[in-house]
Amino acid sequence: GTTNVTVSAVTAGDANAANNTKVWHQTVTTNAAFYKDSTLADVGGVGFNGGTGDFVEKFTNTVPGQSINEVNVNFFAGGQPYQLGIWNSDGHGKPGTNVYTSPSSLTAVAGSNNITLPNVVVADTFFVGVRQTGTTNVSFAYQSETPPRSGHFFFTAPTGGTTWTDFASTGSAFRFSLQVKYHIPVPPNCATNLQPVDGGNKCSNVDLTWQSGG
Secondary structure (H helix, E strand, O other): OEEEEEEEOOOOOOOOHHHOEEEEEEEOOOOEEEOOOOOOOOOEEEOOOOOOEEEEEEEEOOOOOOEEEEEEEEEOOOOOEEEEEEEEEOOOOOEEEEEEEOOOOEEOOOEEEEEEEEEEEOOOEEEEEEEEOOOOOOOEEEEEOOOOOOOOEEEEOOOOOOOOEEHHHHOOOEEEOEEEEEOOOOOOOHHHHOOOOOOOOEEOOOOOOEEOOO
């Protein structure tokens, strides 16, 4: 569900009390992760003019061997070629080894673009983003974030580069409109896969073995 987090600052003698409160809408899901406020619209699109490059944002997970099988990315305008990329961390807070790039160029569509992936195994810290393969601004959608948080949003140019720049170091007030979805294994169907029919026992694990007890 959605949690509304309200932060207020009270200063004695403040001449403008109208800007003392900020509300953040936090959406909690079973398998999706993202930075954007789902109650707010995108305000623009970022990209390179006259060159190629990559834009990424950082994610973390606490499940060893976790994998990503779907990414949803928004574009403020469409028509430009891009690829989707996933990088593991370099161990120092920036993108390192590229572990997945979509096999062929996709074409951006204004609004939401849902991309199904093979199960891509990621490290505990990893980065996901857009690779602009053309030389016209790909218009990767973003929401405003002032000030931009440090160590979360990066870019490199040209595409495939290994020198990453933190958006916070350039004062670029962006958070990208991108969502990753973790793979959720389908539980076994005990009634279909096990014989004889359950006689008071239960299916206990993915190996489809019986365990005594109710």
